Amino acid sequence: MITNHFLGLLMLSILQPINALPVAPGNTVNLLGTSQEKDDGRILQRSKRGWMWNQFFLLEEYTGNDNQYVGKLHSNMDRGDGNVKYILTGEGVGSLFLIDENSGDIHATKRLDREERAIYTLHAKVVDKRTNETLEADTEFNIKIHDINDNEPKFSKDLYFASVPEMSDVGTSVIQVTATDADDQTYGNSAKLVYSILQGQPYFSVDSDNGTIRTALPNMDRETKENYQVVIQAKDMAGQMGGLSGTTTVSITLSDENDSPPRFANHTFRLSTLESAEVGAAIGRIKANDADVGRNAEMQYSIVDRDGQDMFTIISDQNTQEGVIRVKKQLDYEKQRTYSFKVEVTNTYLDPRFMYSPNPPFKDDAMVRVTIEDVDEPPVFSRNPYIIEVHEDTAAGSFVGVVSARDPDADNNSVKYSIDRHTDLERLFNIDSVNGTITTLKGLDREMSKWHNISVVATEISNPRQTTRVPVFIKVLDVNDNAPEFAMYYETFVCENVQSGQLIQTISAVDTDEPLVGHKFVFSISSSNPNFTIVDNEDNTARILTRRAGFSRREMNTYLLPVVISDNDYPIQSSTSTLTVNVCACDSRGNMQSCNTEALLSAGLSTGALVAILLCVIILLMIVVLFAALRRQQRKKEPLIISKEDVRDNVVSYNDEGGGEEDTQAFDIGTLRNPEVMDANKLRLYESSSSSTSCLNNLSHTLSCHPSIDSYEWSSRFQDLNITLNTGGDISHSFTVFGIISKDAFEF
Known part of the structure; x- marks a missing residue:
């Protein structure tokens, strides 16, 4: 404690200002008043100037057991009789700082940390103890905490x-x-x-x-x-x-810097691939090592030999930094079986600082040897596709063209040819299986189909699984086998008051043929035609003109003008088309008014009369249909045999009493069981004098009927008829009926 107090006094003596007055053992601050100082034995009087020293210094981190002495306040008004009291106010007073009100001594009660707070501002005043009268006005002063080295960096x-x-x-x-x-x-x-x-x-x-x-x-x-x-x-x-x-x-x-070159671990790489490898297919990978990382380790591979450049290409895999060798052209085992070429690798990004270093150059090379393996290949056509031309008038069996294929393998096996019939459903063509000659099986028509696209299949004889298809496009060339005709159906009119040379119609023609030089049609009509003439426009159209003036509907209301149209190709084809010309009434400007000839008839039926007649015919037909329907209903109540259609083709013999066995296949037997009663008049209606059945009008006697030879209304149905009855017997008694009837006859 004594050591700390001594160090504090030493530092205060060094740091105090020149206007500070040290008062042992601490700091003393004089309040307002006068002070006396000695100078050469004389007492000098100093005027009142307030506080003599307005700042105290205090070391931080005091570790003593007693309160740390800060300093002393002293006023000139204090005569030492104990009548004055020192009062201290401000920050930390009462908790951190205490003052002895009689002596003015200030003490710190706690350890202070400059890093928490470096300066404390306080206020001091002096009052009279008895009257509490202020002797020294309130004045501010500071307590500054001095630092010690208590914090590490x-x-x-x-x-x-x-x-x-x-x-x-x-x-x-x-x-x-x-x-x-x-x-x-x-x-x-x-x-x-x-x-x-x-x-x-x-x-x-x-x-x-x-x-x-x-x-x-x-x-x-x-x-x-x-x-x-x-x-x-x-x-x-x-x-x-x-x-x-x-x-x-x-x-x-x-x-990383690009200071390490790429290096191949092996200077010879051996690869193999099938000759059937497709163009662009990868056949192998090679890799160089680079100690650098990132973009400095990126490498580019290249083929430097001509032999390899033609058949192969190499690209860099950016993920693995490998060189991928791919097929550039189709390989052929029969042409070349091995390839050897040099591959070079370099860094993609070069650092100029290291390009001229004493290290080896920033690239490396290696040899690549590729072995081609043989594959049993399918036949190869000499062309793909084939385009063949043939004229449409070629007869069946005519030559069309030839296709050729060969086995590319060293064995050079024979091949056979065929046509895929799914591409030739009409079977228009045939091919020789040995030499590939294509011929026609039917005639060709260009107007029906200009092209025929078929597929020819070449198959190895020794290995039928090896097949190749080739498209053959057969173009049918045009032959002038169709005549020109009207482009459309032409029907026009001519006015009754027309003048000679009047244009009534312009016609054109079409031809399904397609000559190389284009169409050129020639139009003509009979030079003896007195009514019309034709003028060729030289552009595949023609004008129809009147040859005379004035036409009459009464004399001729319609003219059918035949026009002959021919082409200029070989052989020349021509046809005759008909132009329909109606004679019509026109106004003065040539506009058609009417072409109806009914108005010119002096006598005859009007349109209204024709309509009335048509309605009458319809009503009459309806009556006939109704009558026929009523007759159909009445036929259900007619006697058994009322028309020829009721006759059945059966021969029946009944020998049992009470009737025979029911023939359910012939007709409804119920019709015979309940016959309608006929009166004599009605019976006579059925027995005309010319009928061969007139002998049926009385069943009470034994009859023998022989119809007249000249009366054969039913001759095809009844050849002979005999009816035998028991004498004097009732019809309900047993009887025998025997009839010989033709195919269409009724049997009973």
């Missing part, structure tokens, strides 16, 4: 990360690290820092003043060592012994 981070390019020059800046010290930087060396390196030498150094880390060795190679851990220390008190220190770690990574 601290870095902003415990771990820093930095990078520097490999192969950097000595002294290249890497990173700057800084530390701070909470002690007072304006007082002593407590906050004066010095940086040093504890770990990381001899590779790096640090600037002692500002903490900048720099490279200390040249040509540091990332491929040798990539990461370094550097420990930096910051020490206060200017680095002197007894100063406090703090440390931090800096992780330094050497960033």
